[in-house]
Amino acid sequence: MVRPRRLFPLSYRRITVSFAFRSFAPVAFIALSAASLPALAQSGSPIIGIDALREWNLVVLGNLDSSSEVEGRTFVGGNLTGNSSNYNIRPLPASPNGTPGLIVVGNVNGGHKNLNNGSGAIVGGNVNSGFNLNGSAQTVKVGGDIRNTNVNQNTVLSGLGAKDPGFTVGLQQQKSQLSSSMASLSFDMGTLTSNSKFVTQGNRGIFNAQPNADGMAVFNITAADLDKIGEIQFNLNGAKTAIVNVSGQKITLNDNFLGGTNNLGENLIWNFPDAEELKLTTAWGGSVLAPHADAQTGNYIQGSAVFGNLKQNGEMHVGTYNGGDIRPPGGGSSSGGGGSSSGGATPIPEPGMFGLFALGVGGLIYARRRRAKREG
Numbered sequence: 001m002v003r004p005r006r007l008f009p010l011s012y013r014r015i016t017v018s019f020a021f022r023s024f025a026p027v028a029f030i031a032l033s034a035a036s037l038p039a040l041a042q043s044g045s046p047i048i049g050i051d052a053l054r055e056w057n058l059v060v061l062g063n064l065d066s067s068s069e070v071e072g073r074t075f076v077g078g079n080l081t082g083n084s085s086n087y088n089i090r091p092l093p094a095s096p097n098g099t100p101g102l103i104v105v106g107n108v109n110g111g112h113k114n115l116n117n118g119s120g121a122i123v124g125g126n127v128n129s130g131f132n133l134n135g136s137a138q139t140v141k142v143g144g145d146i147r148n149t150n151v152n153q154n155t156v157l158s159g160l161g162a163k164d165p166g167f168t169v170g171l172q173q174q175k176s177q178l179s180s181s182m183a184s185l186s187f188d189m190g191t192l193t194s195n196s197k198f199v200t201q202g203n204r205g206i207f208n209a210q211p212n213a214d215g216m217a218v219f220n221i222t223a224a225d226l227d228k229i230g231e232i233q234f235n236l237n238g239a240k241t242a243i244v245n246v247s248g249q250k251i252t253l254n255d256n257f258l259g260g261t262n263n264l265g266e267n268l269i270w271n272f273p274d275a276e277e278l279k280l281t282t283a284w285g286g287s288v289l290a291p292h293a294d295a296q297t298g299n300y301i302q303g304s305a306v307f308g309n310l311k312q313n314g315e316m317h318v319g320t321y322n323g324g325d326i327r328p329p330g331g332g333s334s335s336g337g338g339g340s341s342s343g344g345a346t347p348i349p350e351p352g353m354f355g356l357f358a359l360g361v362g363g364l365i366y367a368r369r370r371r372a373k374r375e376g
Contacts (some may be wrong), residue, residue, distance in 0.1 A: 046174045047097055048181035053269070053287055053304040053321035055099055058312075061179045061291060063106075066312040068297075072320055073119070076104045077175040078309070084111035088119035090318050100139070105171045112148065115140075124161065124171040143168050182291040182306050188328035189289070190245045190273035194220040205229035205255070207244065208237065215240030215324060223248025226255065233258045234268065234285065241323040242268045244286070246275075251293070253280040261285030265303015266322040278307070280314065287321045 047055050057072025058064075064076045069086035073095070080102075088101030101119020108127045115121055118136030123143060130148025131140060138154045140146070143161030160167040196210045196217040205225070209217035217239040223246055232255045236242055251272055257264075264285035272278060272290040280288075280297045287303035295307040297314035304320045 046177045047099070048177050049185050050321070050326055052178055052182065053289075053306070055095065055097065057304060057318055057320050058310075058316045059178070059182070059304075059306040060310045061175070061182065061307070062309040064310050064312060066310070067111075068312045068315050070316040071318040072316065073099055074102050074316075075178070076102075076106070077179065079106035079125070080104045080108045080113065081110045082312070084114065085312075086114045086116060087121075089116045091117045092119075092318075103171070103174075105175045107144075122171070124168050127158075141167070143171075179291070182289070185326065186271055186273040186289050186291050189243055189269070189271045189326055190247075191329055192218045192220075192243060192245065193329075194218050194245075196242075198225070200225075200229060203229055204231040204233060204258075207232070207234045207242075209235060209239040209242050211237065211239035211242075214327070216327075217242045219244045221246055223251050227252065229255055231256050231258055232285075234264060236264075236267060240267060241326065243271055243326070244268070245271045245273065247273075249274050249276045251275045251278040251290070253278070253284055254282050256282055257285045261300075261302040261317075261319075263302065263319040265301070265317075265319045268303070269321065269323075 052059055055073065056075050058070045058074045060075070061077040063078035064080050065082040066080070066085040067083040069089055071090040072088065072092060074087050100121050101115055101117070102113070102121040104121070105124045107125035108123055108129050110129050112130050112132050114132045114134060115138060116134045118138050120138040121131065121140045123141070126144035127142055127146040127149065131146075133140070133149070133152070133154045140149075140154065140156045141160055142156070142158040144158065146156060146158045149156060195212055196219050197208045198219050198221055199206050199208070207219060211217045215238070217237075219242075221244065226246065234257070261283055262285060265287040268286035270286045270288050272288070272293060275290045275293040278290050278293040278295040280295070280301070281299055283299045284301045285303070288301060288305040290308070291306050292308050294309045296311040300315040300317050302317040302319045305316060
């Protein structure tokens, strides 16, 4: 099993940085920075753990190569490539976190990407492919350059990374903490004790949830168990949260769901903590958590999904996770608070620390340039 790596030393929280400028310089710089920071960085609290499954329809911690579509919101920690693809094609209620329809920490390449329903986007690098901005007016923030995009009534801001280091730092912070928390969440879920029954009848696998007092049902099976069946019958039996832990490094999902996918993703998570390769060829019911996997999809998933890298040829459908928090052995919560399976076991900087550090450095540079001009 791949354990989440320690990203920051424990001593990080004790770092103290002080700067001395003329009073007017930091005020002007911070005002500019606040306007250009990504919405998530301004909130001061990156979205992590089980909350990420509620917020995003698709999370790819590395690179996404897509020729398909995502009905909900998408987060890409690396580069977005591939042919023309579509994002936020379903009208959704506004995110309480101000999350746009598409976030890409790296570059956007390949064919045009379609942003729908006024969803907007945040991109850390360059937009080389171009965006088609469909629906109501959108706001697009880009760290580098943007090409092949008709602005029209929309707001498109580019070059933000050069104007404000905090823009790029904020995105990197979200990626780092999200990656750590997804690995921790998957690991913790994989340690839960099974309380529900999986049985086979010929080619059919039957999952009978037996939720505990908290409404949670847990199954522990292997990739070989899935390989032996061709049909899945899933009975939630009132479970608020159902978890199927599947061990194995190489996963093939090619089973048919009896009765259809039936919005299972709102309450069911298929967890693949060991998976390094994952291939999906049939419509899949349930959210999928495989943070270390290089994945390929050839059909749709109804629910939330988290992958390491993804070659997407199948749609992502809403019906994102809306179940309960996941309580790992020993207590705590997965909701994103302290001491949680969302990353509480991995030391991270205080929220906003990176952004404040970057603002301070930028202010210092600004002050020095003004002083140099006066002395010149």
